[in-house]
Amino acid sequence: xxxxxxxxxxxxxxxxxxxxxxxxxxxxxxxxxxxxxxxxxxxxxxxxxxxxxxxxxxxxxxxxxxxxxxxxxxxxxxxxxxxxxxxxxxxxxxxxxxxxxxxxxxxxxxxxxxxxxxxxxxxxxxxxxxxxxxxxxxxxxxxxxxxxxxxxxxxxxxxxxxxxxxx
Numbered sequence: 001x002x003x004x005x006x007x008x009x010x011x012x013x014x015x016x017x018x019x020x021x022x023x024x025x026x027x028x029x030x031x032x033x034x035x036x037x038x039x040x041x042x043x044x045x046x047x048x049x050x051x052x053x054x055x056x057x058x059x060x061x062x063x064x065x066x067x068x069x070x071x072x073x074x075x076x077x078x079x080x081x082x083x084x085x086x087x088x089x090x091x092x093x094x095x096x097x098x099x100x101x102x103x104x105x106x107x108x109x110x111x112x113x114x115x116x117x118x119x120x121x122x123x124x125x126x127x128x129x130x131x132x133x134x135x136x137x138x139x140x141x142x143x144x145x146x147x148x149x150x151x152x153x154x155x156x157x158x159x160x161x162x163x164x165x166x167x
Contacts, residue, residue: 006093012139018056019087020049023105026080037076037115042102046070046118049086050098054122057088057096058134065095066121068155074104074115081105083112089145090152091138094131095123097152119155 024030024045032038047064054062076082083103090097098120103112126132140146 006133006137008137009133009135012137013057014139014141015087015145018053020052020056020085022049022084022086024082024084026076026078026082028078031078035077037080037082039072042072042076042082042116043067043070045082045084046086046100046102046116047120049084049100050118050120050122053086053088053098054096054124057091057136057138058124059136060132060134061125061127061129062096062122063125063129064120065123066159068119068121068159070116070118072116074113076104076115081107082115088138089119089148090156091134091136092156093133095121096134096138097121097155099148119152121159 022045026037030037030041047067050064051062081104083105084100085103086098086100088096089099100116100118100120101114102116102118104115105112123131124134138149140149
């Protein structure tokens with residue numbers, strides 16, 4: 001199990017405790033002039049899902065601090081069923097990383113095809129909108145969760161390097 005050395009007021013929660021799965025049928029207002037899901041609308045859905053996961057974990061207000069690896073792999077079209085799965089991969093002192101996978105679900109087979117994957121950093125805020133220590137740590141229970149945690153550490157390091165280089 002991956003351990004953190006931060007004093008946690010309220011103990012630990014699991015990845016499953018805050019996981020979110022959302023469904024949306026693509027309607028005309030979601031579609032751009034080319035007949036595909038408008039990227040900005042997908043970004044909104046991703047940001048909302050990540051915010052819900054982070055809020056459920058820390059029980060405080062959160063704000064999005066960074067979005068990593070937002071790649072559009074396939075389009076979604078009018079009347080497609082879009083599925084968003086979001087869950088925690090890492091919890092630090094004041095910030096959390098949330099992985100958000102977006103799929104189009106085939107109406108006939110139920111198979112899901114990845115259209116997007118993103119990692120978002122969410123910061124826990126107090127009532128004055130200042131970062132505070134997250135009261136719950138993240139209990140890592142599986143090898144996949146451990147690999148996600150370790151991947152998050154690499155992404156954090158890459159973000160620090162990019163910031164130092166002015167990006």
